[in-house]
Amino acid sequence: MSEPLNRPVRVGVVGLNYWGPNLARNFDKLAEAELAWCCDLDEAVLDRHRGNYPGARFTTDIQDLLGDDTLDAVVIATSVPTHARLATMALEAGKHTFVEKPLALSAADARSVADLAAEKGLTLMVDHLLVFHPAVEKLKQYVDDGTLGRVFYLYGNRQNLGIVRQDENALWSLGPHDISVMLWLVGEQPVEVSATGESYLQPGVEDVVFGRIRFASGVIGHLHLSWLDPHKMRKMTVIGSDKMVVFDDMETDRKVTLYDKGPLPRTETYGEYIQVRSGDIHIPKIEVTEPLRLVCKEFVDAVATGGTTRADGDAGATVVEVLEAMTTSLNNAGAPVAITGKGS
Ligand SMILES: NC(=O)c1ccc[n+]([C@@H]2O[C@H](COP(=O)([O-])OP(=O)(O)OC[C@H]3O[C@@H](n4cnc5c(N)ncnc54)[C@H](O)[C@@H]3O)[C@@H](O)[C@H]2O)c1
Numbered sequence: 001m002s003e004p005l006n007r008p009v010r011v012g013v014v015g016l017n018y019w020g021p022n023l024a025r026n027f028d029k030l031a032e033a034e035l036a037w038c039c040d041l042d043e044a045v046l047d048r049h050r051g052n053y054p055g056a057r058f059t060t061d062i063q064d065l066l067g068d069d070t071l072d073a074v075v076i077a078t079s080v081p082t083h084a085r086l087a088t089m090a091l092e093a094g095k096h097t098f099v100e101k102p103l104a105l106s107a108a109d110a111r112s113v114a115d116l117a118a119e120k121g122l123t124l125m126v127d128h129l130l131v132f133h134p135a136v137e138k139l140k141q142y143v144d145d146g147t148l149g150r151v152f153y154l155y156g157n158r159q160n161l162g163i164v165r166q167d168e169n170a171l172w173s174l175g176p177h178d179i180s181v182m183l184w185l186v187g188e189q190p191v192e193v194s195a196t197g198e199s200y201l202q203p204g205v206e207d208v209v210f211g212r213i214r215f216a217s218g219v220i221g222h223l224h225l226s227w228l229d230p231h232k233m234r235k236m237t238v239i240g241s242d243k244m245v246v247f248d249d250m251e252t253d254r255k256v257t258l259y260d261k262g263p264l265p266r267t268e269t270y271g272e273y274i275q276v277r278s279g280d281i282h283i284p285k286i287e288v289t290e291p292l293r294l295v296c297k298e299f300v301d302a303v304a305t306g307g308t309t310r311a312d313g314d315a316g317a318t319v320v321e322v323l324e325a326m327t328t329s330l331n332n333a334g335a336p337v338a339i340t341g342k343g344s
Contacts, residue, residue: 005072009096009300012037012065013075014086016045019100020077023127026296027075028053033300037065062086066093073123073303076100080168084109087124091116096123096303101176102323103316110320114313123302125295125309126316128180132294134287135247135255136181139238142258143185148240149262154182155222156236159229169206171195171326174225179322181236182213182221184310189318189341191216195326196334200228211326258282 011033013024017040028035035056040046046058057064065071066089074090075098076083084104090097097117103126104110117124130136142148156178165173183190190213197209208226215221234249244259260279295311302309318341325337 004306005304008032008034009303010034010036010070010072011075011300012039012068012071012073013077014039014062014065015076015078015100016040016049017042020075021049022292023075023077023098023296024049024053026290026293027300028056030293030296030300032297032304036071037068039065062089066090066095072096073098073299080172081105084113087113088116091120091122091124094120094122096299098125098127098299099316100127101129101180101316102126102172102320103313104320107317107321107324110317114317117313123299123306123309124313124316125299125302126311126313126319127292127295128176128184128311128315128319129291129295130177130181131184131311132291132298133247133249134289134291134294135249136184136236138256138284138286139236139245139247140185142243142245143187143238143240147243147258148238148245149242150240151186151219152239152241153220153222154185154236154238155224156182157224157233158235159224159226160232161229162227164201164207164227166202166205169197169199169209170225170227171197171206171209171211171330172323174227175209175211175223175323175326176319178221178223178225178236179211179213179319180311180315182223183315183318183322185238186215186219186221188215188217188219190214190221190322190339192336192338193322193325194329194334194336197225197330206330209326209330213322254283255286256284258284 011027027033038056038058073096076086077100083099087097087099158174192214195211197206199206207228211223213221236247238245246257264275264277298309329337
């Protein structure tokens with residue numbers, strides 16, 4: 001491993017229209033980072049940010065960043081079809097690379113970006129933002145420390161009225177969040193997925209998708225993704241053998257609720273009724289921290305120390321493999337599709 005950097009990590013952000021400015025703001029605020037470059041093809045977009053970052057250099061050409069030997073890392077917040085190409089360019093130029101979700105539009109491209117980062121010994125991180133949410137951190141703690149018992153299944157609700165997209169369906173637009181959280185919480189490779197959905201507003205662009213992920217141990221993850229729904233829901237529920245937990249991002253004071261509910265262990269005789277138990281309900285305090293700040297901090301820390309991140313190239317590629325396999329299933333009336341993993 002190389003020597004740790006004992007200075008702020010010099011970062012350049014590419015793509016500054018809608019989401020990129022949130023990344024630029026967070027990297028700029030971190031003591032461990034220095035926002036050195038802002039890049040966008042569109043001068044008018046750049047003009048909106050010049051006043052905020054007087055210390056940064058502005059350009060419409062990513063080559064200016066790639067050719068700057070003093071720049072440590074490139075952050076890609078451009079439109080999704082450009083991710084794999086720009087990430088490959090950044091890694092080829094020897095830059096640590098942060099890519100917005102999803103890492104690529106195909107599993108093969110995502111895996112090749114992840115492999116390139118590994119081959120070059122560079123940090124590659126994908127913005128799986130929700131994995132860094134303090135409430136998801138709490139769920140992960142409950143899974144890992146045995147509070148829930150054995151995890152049986154989990155499901156995510158991500159529904160709202162709008163934003164209706166034209167260039168991607170509800171699966172690709174909304175799914176990366178819940179898929180990345182499920183993979184992180186369960187901590188196993190998915191083995192099979194299926195998905196059904198329908199396009200009502202535009203031909204070929206599904207407005208609602210119901211997806212299913214099966215893990216080797218038998219854990220099932222289910223997703224309800226829709227931009228055509230009267231409810232605004234941002235929820236993840238995990239059912240364990242001992243307890244059940246709900247993360248509801250629409251709540252302010254009770255983001256996480258832990259239910260002491262579950263089946264009573266069968267005492268003996270075969271054929272006896274399974275009884276259930278309903279005990280206390282606990283609401284843990286969840287820190288209010290902007291998850292994107294935690295994402296940016298984990299990236300610069302990994303760059304500075306050569307350490308790992310929880311949203312590395314492998315995690316990014318696995319999410320795209322699940323999205324791609326679900327798309328195959330969607331196009332085949334929900335038929336199950338095996339996930340072979342690691343680019344095979
Ligand atoms: N993590 C999240 O919660 C979250 C939320 C919203 C968007 N996003 C992601 O952020 C990314 C950007 O989304 P957006 O809505 O801001 O997209 P956008 O299309 O509004 O903006 C993309 C910008 O990138 C610029 N760009 C494209 N190619 C470029 C190149 N080669 N060099 C320099 N600039 C280039 C464009 O000029 C544009 O200004 C997407 O990957 C999206 O999925 C993530």
